[in-house]
Amino acid sequence: MDISLFLFVGFSCFLLINGNKVEDCDYLTDKTSLQSFHVLLQAEQPYRTAYHFQSPQNWLNDPNGPMYYKGVYHLFYQYNPNSAWFGDGMVWAHSASYDLINWFGLDHALVPSEPFDAISCWSGSATILPGDKPVILYTGIDANYNQVQNLANPKNESDPLLVEWVKYSRNPLMTPPDGVKGDNLRDPTTAWQGPDGTWKVVIGSYSNNQGMAILYQSQDFVHWTMHRDPLYSSSKTEMWECPDFFPVSINSTNGVDTSVENPSVRHVMKASFNSHDYYIVGTYVTEQERFLPDADFTGTSSDLRFDYGKFYASKSFFDGKKNRRILCAWVNESDSMEDDLKKGWSGLQSIPRKIWLDRNGKQLVQWPVEELNSLRDNEVYVYGKQLESGSVFEVSGITASQADIEIMFELPKLEEAEFIDTSLVDPQLICDKQDASVTGKFGPFGLLALATKDLTEQTAIFFRVFRDHKDYKVLMCSDQKRSSLRNELDKTTYGAFIDIDPQREMVSLRTLIDHSIIESFGGKGRSVITTRVYPKLAINDEAHLFAFNNGSLSVRVSRLNAWSMNKAQITAGGEPETISEDFSRKK
Numbered sequence: 001m002d003i004s005l006f007l008f009v010g011f012s013c014f015l016l017i018n019g020n021k022v023e024d025c026d027y028l029t030d031k032t033s034l035q036s037f038h039v040l041l042q043a044e045q046p047y048r049t050a051y052h053f054q055s056p057q058n059w060l061n062d063p064n065g066p067m068y069y070k071g072v073y074h075l076f077y078q079y080n081p082n083s084a085w086f087g088d089g090m091v092w093a094h095s096a097s098y099d100l101i102n103w104f105g106l107d108h109a110l111v112p113s114e115p116f117d118a119i120s121c122w123s124g125s126a127t128i129l130p131g132d133k134p135v136i137l138y139t140g141i142d143a144n145y146n147q148v149q150n151l152a153n154p155k156n157e158s159d160p161l162l163v164e165w166v167k168y169s170r171n172p173l174m175t176p177p178d179g180v181k182g183d184n185l186r187d188p189t190t191a192w193q194g195p196d197g198t199w200k201v202v203i204g205s206y207s208n209n210q211g212m213a214i215l216y217q218s219q220d221f222v223h224w225t226m227h228r229d230p231l232y233s234s235s236k237t238e239m240w241e242c243p244d245f246f247p248v249s250i251n252s253t254n255g256v257d258t259s260v261e262n263p264s265v266r267h268v269m270k271a272s273f274n275s276h277d278y279y280i281v282g283t284y285v286t287e288q289e290r291f292l293p294d295a296d297f298t299g300t301s302s303d304l305r306f307d308y309g310k311f312y313a314s315k316s317f318f319d320g321k322k323n324r325r326i327l328c329a330w331v332n333e334s335d336s337m338e339d340d341l342k343k344g345w346s347g348l349q350s351i352p353r354k355i356w357l358d359r360n361g362k363q364l365v366q367w368p369v370e371e372l373n374s375l376r377d378n379e380v381y382v383y384g385k386q387l388e389s390g391s392v393f394e395v396s397g398i399t400a401s402q403a404d405i406e407i408m409f410e411l412p413k414l415e416e417a418e419f420i421d422t423s424l425v426d427p428q429l430i431c432d433k434q435d436a437s438v439t440g441k442f443g444p445f446g447l448l449a450l451a452t453k454d455l456t457e458q459t460a461i462f463f464r465v466f467r468d469h470k471d472y473k474v475l476m477c478s479d480q481k482r483s484s485l486r487n488e489l490d491k492t493t494y495g496a497f498i499d500i501d502p503q504r505e506m507v508s509l510r511t512l513i514d515h516s517i518i519e520s521f522g523g524k525g526r527s528v529i530t531t532r533v534y535p536k537l538a539i540n541d542e543a544h545l546f547a548f549n550n551g552s553l554s555v556r557v558s559r560l561n562a563w564s565m566n567k568a569q570i571t572a573g574g575e576p577e578t579i580s581e582d583f584s585r586k587k
């Protein structure tokens with residue numbers, strides 16, 4: 001038997017044995033005990049995060065049905081109430097927030113209960129119908145393990161917390177059509193309404209060796225008809241999970257509602273497959289129900305991804321409060337399934353990101369929501385520091401295991417950069433072969449996060465700048481090879497090119513460090529890499545942060561700003577008594 005830890009979440013406290021909650025511990029009530037308990041918990045569980053959304057125990061995966069409704073942000077997510085592993089009996093767990101950073105748990109919104117979701121309630125989306133009426137479309141795994149699409153409505157639309165959901169009595173609304181296997185139709189998107197009032201939704205599928213978004217149409221949101229052709233399909237892709245289809249403004253970073261169709265928007269089609277979230281930008285021709293991408297998926301490393309590290313099954317929504325589109329995703333573990341049982345939990349949600357179309361019209365840009373800045377504390381900064389070849393300097397004065405860093409590099413004498421024909425190489429492979437220990441000319445330079453003082457443990461987030469015929473190419477890497485002295489971890493190196501011109505703008509990086517997750521935004525959010533790391537020694541107060549330059553040419557840190565990050569308030573859901581009344585009703 002493995003007694004893992006005492007878990008403290010909000011005002012509820014319990015003992016976990018093999019990941020299962022077994023005993024309440026009411027005796028830890030005074031403040032000092034609770035504070036020491038926090039320290040104890042973080043020491044016992046150094047990989048739990050402080051400001052990323054995670055569940056106190058058990059398995060979580062995809063974000064489901066995120067929305068902003070009557071002043072409250074809602075996040076539902078795939079959750080296994082019975083285990084730290086994925087399994088049958090998946091539910092829609094439910095949390096709510098006033099700022100996308102601090103969350104309180106609510107009762108599970110959807111649990112398996114009916115023939116049309118007897119085995120599991122899988123992923124889906126929310127749509128807010130005219131008259132401010134939210135609805136959920138989700139995939140039910142029925143008693144025969146077929147994937148069917150179901151509708152649920154709030155029991156009380158005037159409750160901004162949308163605590164109770166009622167499944168439509170005539171579910172399922174959509175079942176796998178001829179030619180589609182019973183386990184290949186899942187994850188309905190947020191629906192959009194055409195100019196003629198018709199509702200449309202796409203569902204992930206695979207048929208005739210093509211991954212696809214099957215289109216359904218409805219006049220009343222209850223009776224759905226499959227359109228003759230998928231909205232988009234590609235033989236270069238596998239089964240599409242969690243598709244997302246949404247408009248982006250061509251001339252603003254503001255978001256637009258999912259039903260907006262006009263000449264000032266383009267459309268984005270995202271599909272999750274092969275462990276990554278890939279997207280294409282294009283034109284949606286409503287009359288023909290066709291999506292015409294500027295470039296099709298190629299099945300190569302040049303396909304665009306939201307994130308070039310770990311970031312899957314993402315979902316976006318239009319936030320009417322701040323006129324922006326928000327993106328959230330599941331970030332899975334890189335340790336073993338046995339480790340998950342020992343920890344008693346598995347899976348995080350990314351920090352919600354604002355997402356918009358880049359000025360170049362070719363790709364998206366992402367940035368952590370501005371609300372995250374409210375957790376920043378103890379700023380330290382460095383301006384105009386020369387980083388000579390081989391130099392390393394410590395960024396001290398912050399909590400390096402729980403931090404937010406922004407750094408900008410200036411590169412003099414760019415013409416001395418090495419030449420590389422970047423059209424011939426996979427950026428991830430360059431990052432792997434030329435990892436942080438391999439000296440180049442411009443690069444590697446960047447940050448060493450979650451590092452021991454002597455650098456035996458370190459996760460290097462770095463850049464290399466190359467000349468490519470007449471252009472310059474900026475490569476961004478996240479090198480996990482030395483992230484932990486522990487074995488049996490997935491330490492894959494990740495990499496991506498960033499579409500910036502280093503002659504015109506500085507090479508910038510923003511990195512969010514939170515114990516076992518590092519989210520890095522290169523080139524002001526044009527390429528993003530998220531990783532999971534599990535240092536053995538560089539944990540909690542033993543973690544350090546450095547800036548480094550292992551290139552033969554010097555670079556200059558134009559500015560570095562770093563903050564310790566305070567802990568977000570994230571309380572458990574699932575059982576009504578775990579909700580703190582004070583907090584959940586606060587605005």
Ligand SMILES: OC[C@H]1O[C@@](CO)(OC[C@@]2(O[C@H]3O[C@H](CO)[C@@H](O)[C@H](O)[C@H]3O)O[C@H](CO)[C@@H](O)[C@@H]2O)[C@@H](O)[C@@H]1O
Nearest residue numbers: 061062078086090122123124139186187241242312313
């Ligand atoms: O929770 C179900 C939803 O998750 C999705 C996308 O993540 O599909 C999951 C999937 O199952 C695999 O993924 C699990 C974690 O997501 C994994 O632990 C499990 O062992 C895998 O089977 O479901 C199908 C069928 O198993 C598989 O192809 C997927 O990757 C989403 O599509 C679901 O709605």
